[in-house]
Amino acid sequence: MADDLAGEVWVAVAQQLARFEGDEAGFRSWLFTIGRCRLIEHRRRSARRRTDPMPHDRLDGAVEHGFGGDPSWLVLDQLAAQEAIEMLIADLSPEQAEAVLLRVVGGFAVPEVAQIMERSPGAVRVMCHRALRRLANRFSDPATEAEGVLAE
Numbered sequence: 001m002a003d004d005l006a007g008e009v010w011v012a013v014a015q016q017l018a019r020f021e022g023d024e025a026g027f028r029s030w031l032f033t034i035g036r037c038r039l040i041e042h043r044r045r046s047a048r049r050r051t052d053p054m055p056h057d058r059l060d061g062a063v064e065h066g067f068g069g070d071p072s073w074l075v076l077d078q079l080a081a082q083e084a085i086e087m088l089i090a091d092l093s094p095e096q097a098e099a100v101l102l103r104v105v106g107g108f109a110v111p112e113v114a115q116i117m118e119r120s121p122g123a124v125r126v127m128c129h130r131a132l133r134r135l136a137n138r139f140s141d142p143a144t145e146a147e148g149v150l151a152e
Helices: 003-017 024-048 071-080 082-088 092-102 111-118 119-139 142-151
Strands: none
Touching: 003 024, 003 082, 024 111, 092 119, 111 119
């Protein structure tokens, strides 16, 4: 599924490349914009055609998929970076998640993220700030916070 989506992005890039004008930073923004649009289209299509994924506890297909009968290889294969990112951003709004991912994973500056998301730079800064504060609260250790308060 991810390979299909990546393929769609590269086909769109190839089709529109002759019309692109700009430098390296502009190309990266343009590329992420195309990827973002394809992802939105993919999510809309998927929402209309809901399917139930196979649960992780069902490991009887390990031999059939070439994992030599060891189910741990199947589990490791399924624990991809995308799943880790999805778990991390699960409590964020879609816009906050997108802004943080573009800033952190994509490495884009605030003005570039603003252009990709069609928002103002100030709105992007606020979204990122709120998202990072929410993540900090979610992943902070209450015992450590109590020790910090007692030390003050």
